[in-house]
Amino acid sequence: MVGLLALTSLCGDLARADCAADTLGTSRTLTLKREGAAYGVPQHAALPLAAGEVVITFDDGPRPESTPGVLAALRQQCVRATFFMVGESLARNPALARKVRAEGHSSGLHGYTHAHAAS
Numbered sequence: 001m002v003g004l005l006a007l008t009s010l011c012g013d014l015a016r017a018d019c020a021a022d023t024l025g026t027s028r029t030l031t032l033k034r035e036g037a038a039y040g041v042p043q044h045a046a047l048p049l050a051a052g053e054v055v056i057t058f059d060d061g062p063r064p065e066s067t068p069g070v071l072a073a074l075r076q077q078c079v080r081a082t083f084f085m086v087g088e089s090l091a092r093n094p095a096l097a098r099k100v101r102a103e104g105h106s107s108g109l110h111g112y113t114h115a116h117a118a119s
Contacts, residue, residue: 019078026080027053029106056081059110062089062096071103084110 019025030047047055061067062085074081083100085107090097101107 023076023078025078029080030055057084058082059084060086060089062093062100064093064096067093067096067100071100071105074105075103080104080106082106082108084108086110086113088113 032047049055056079058067058070058081061070061083067083070081080103083105085097085100087109097107
């Protein structure tokens with residue numbers, strides 16, 4: 001989505017009708033306007049979430065060591081999430097990035113490189 005950020009939320013009371021009763025289920029997708037690529041409470045007001053509703057995001061992938069397991073867990077719980085991917089990882093794992101999207105998850109770019117600070 002050009003100029004937009006989609007975040008998928010969970011709330012037990014709003015779970016999708018096509019999910020089994022014993023799964024978490026995705027309730028809805030929130031689409032936010034992209035305003036200088038700055039998100040979070042310091043830059044914007046809090047998200048309009050219902051009581052008990054949460055947003056799930058994953059950063060720094062796609063990674064063959066972890067992304068398939070995350071996708072399997074989300075699939076098992078009938079949940080969609082937002083994946084903020086790193087350009088270098090996208091270049092190394094394009095099929096895995098396409099799988100994330102094919103399974104109905106939204107995605108965003110988390111920069112081309114991502115240096116991790118030493119502890």
